[in-house]
Amino acid sequence: MSERAAIVTGSASGIGRAVVDRLVADGWQVLGVDLEEPDLKGAEGLGADLTTREGNKAAVDIALQHFGRIDLVVPNAGFQYVAPVEEFPEERWDALLAILLTSPFLLAKYSWEALRAAPEGGRFIPVASAHALAASPYKAGYVSAKHGVLGLVKTLALEGATDGITAAAVCPGYVRTPLVEKQIADQAKAHGISEDRVIEEVILTPHARKDLIEPSDVADVVAFLTTPAGRTFTGAPVTMDMGWTAR
């Protein structure tokens, strides 16, 4: 049997890059997608804007051209925007919904036939967030989109059940990536406090354990969800949030 094939979005940085590295190490064929074509070791790269239908269609078409199959889709591309609701730019709301919710939907729609044909069962594993389960102030677009992607995962799990396709949402707390580093500065502005206080009093406040998650921790969980036992998590949030949602 040829190697299983995956699409991973947002793969130029942070969690996406770690997921690509882990899948490649595990013998997968991988197409990594990002705004600019990512330079990935052992994987194919594609530059595409995943806030567009064309970008998502291209990701699926190019994966099928390269590999002739798609066994796994990891929608992971995203960004954060922090502002009080009355100042929240409507254009940022639209962009957050487009990348965090509509892109996963389009990737599922366009790859569904290939996932159905995957010999070991297709897997759809978006990187959602603890913010799929709990809210924080000033993050209306992000929190709404992440709650939405969990709804998408539940729906796809039900639709895919008879076709061997499983869907699970990985829900990390704060991970040490450029996305979090940028939030420290933005939160300092929104709360009117220093960056040091943001790390202590905002970023790590929700974590029961006061340490950041590493991108490789998230990649390990994605890799586990691709194993036979991973199928049992279908329709579920796979929470890895340092105790955040235990409260």
Ligand SMILES: NC(=O)c1ccc[n+]([C@@H]2O[C@H](COP(=O)([O-])OP(=O)(O)OC[C@H]3O[C@@H](n4cnc5c(N)ncnc54)[C@H](O)[C@@H]3O)[C@@H](O)[C@H]2O)c1
């Ligand atoms: N870092 C965290 O603490 C954390 C926690 C929970 C969930 N997440 C989620 O994990 C995912 C990855 O986050 P990260 O922390 O690795 O961020 P990151 O900023 O390091 O990487 C995100 C990548 O997505 C790409 N991207 C953004 N918009 C795109 C578009 N329109 N088209 C194509 N690519 C686009 C960016 O270019 C970037 O390379 C996101 O969905 C994020 O919401 C992150």
